[in-house]
Amino acid sequence: MSIYGDIILDHYHNPRNYKTISQKTHAVEVKNPLCGDELTMEAIIKGGKLIDIGFSGQGCAISLASASLLTEFVKDTPVEELKGITPEDVVGLLHVELSPNRLKCALLSLEALKKILSQ
Amino acid sequence: MHRSIHRKHMTSIQDIKKQFPIFQNNPSLTYLDSSATSLKPQTVIDAVNQYYIEYSANIHRGIYTIAEKATQEYERARKSIATFINASSPEEVIFTRGTTESLNLVASSLGSEIIGKDDEIVTTIMEHHSNFVPWQEIATKAQGSLVIIPIRDDFTLAVESTGKSQISDFISSKTKLLAITYVSNTLGTINSVKDIITAAKKINPDIITIVDAAQAAPHMPIDVQDVGCDFLAFSGHKMCGPTGIGVLWGKRALLERMRPYQFGGEMIDHVTVEKTTYASPPHKFEAGTPAIAQAIGLGAAVDFLNAVGVEKIHQHEVTLAAHTITSLKKTFGDRITIYSPPAPYRSGIVTFTFGKYHAHDVAHILDEEGVAVRAGHHCTMPLHTHLGIPASVRASFYLYNIEEDVKKLVAGLKKVEAVLK
């Protein structure tokens, strides 16, 4: 079965939160050494809560869709709750099974989020 | 009469495919990643097996029958390889783990000894990291510099005969080493290594020349004496042989002069508490128990390639690559960008980017259609930076590929457009 199902294609063609944030309080850059893809993630965190989040950069369908789904999922959530997000949660959002190499694409956005939360 | 000749040709390709058991286990596999590693014929698998089940003894020490048989087979493989590349003697053939180790051996045993401050190492922008990073490392350490020959818009080296640049723009009295690939693993460009080396040595006869033949040895006849280089490196696993075995060929006089690469058993002449003297080449560079089964397997791979005919393999791949390029251009027009040089520089490698689609997505959907290609930078990051792309898709052909594989590639790419829109 193809991993390019409706959810992934929808978020690939219309990524949510694909933007930069001028009033950002946090900004990070991450890189997938396998393919050289770079992802920038910016966020506003105020009063222990993630108020807004956006991402930009180049990537494959899996990494773009996962960034889109993840940013949608975490917006308006207390930082303490977000610290517990696991790779399994991200894969759950994508609704597909991924090989180890594609998993790296899918988890790039989580790496960025974790970096933001640890700043 | 005509009919039977035609049939004979048809069966010969099918016969070749039949000799690769992976196709019995994966009947619908279209394997277009032979530049990464090739598939293995039954004769090679059998040769490796035979060593393990009939005479799996260590070499060069045993006085008993199977140890002598193992030594004989290991050294016979060395002889076959020497003949395969027209080395002047088997002693010039050193077994290594592969191209990477072969190049590191030269870099460490010779390169780091001769490169000093302000000296220059010349290489090209199209090198695989394994023929780039070791030189960069030595140059940096010695406070020398790395000089890089660029490519032209047609993906051939700037110093090829019709170009504006000349080898004299890069080689000078400061040059100590020239490290160059025979065939680019990304562009598929066949470089005129003989002409380039001849021209370089005319300017500075003292330079040491190293040829990375990882993508040449499996695909075209090689004659080290004709090329005129000092060292040539290649990997067994890309030429129908096992993994974990490769070759460094070097001119005897240089091998004699070089320091050993690793120290220990098998590489010594005489050891006392005070001092050790080393064995002669090639043993000086083969410390420890080598990859015996793999060396014997590589010998069998060379026999196999000789039986098919390396020139014939080359022609077969070049034809498939040419058809692929024509077919891709015809089907996708401007939506596909192909990074291939014109004939006669072209080999059996076709690398491309496809519209706005990421190389990983292209490779993934092709895989879902049963077509195995490579996506990424193919260990040529400086080249990709030069081309201004993060990644590309590479289809590479070998003797077991057929026209049907080209059709499946094109159909698979149509599917990519259908899925990703």
Ligand SMILES: Cc1ncc(COP(=O)(O)O)c(C=O)c1O
């Ligand atoms: C041109 C070239 N050089 C060097 C290498 C490295 O070979 P290996 O990984 O077998 O050491 C490769 C293979 O990837 C190659 O294509």
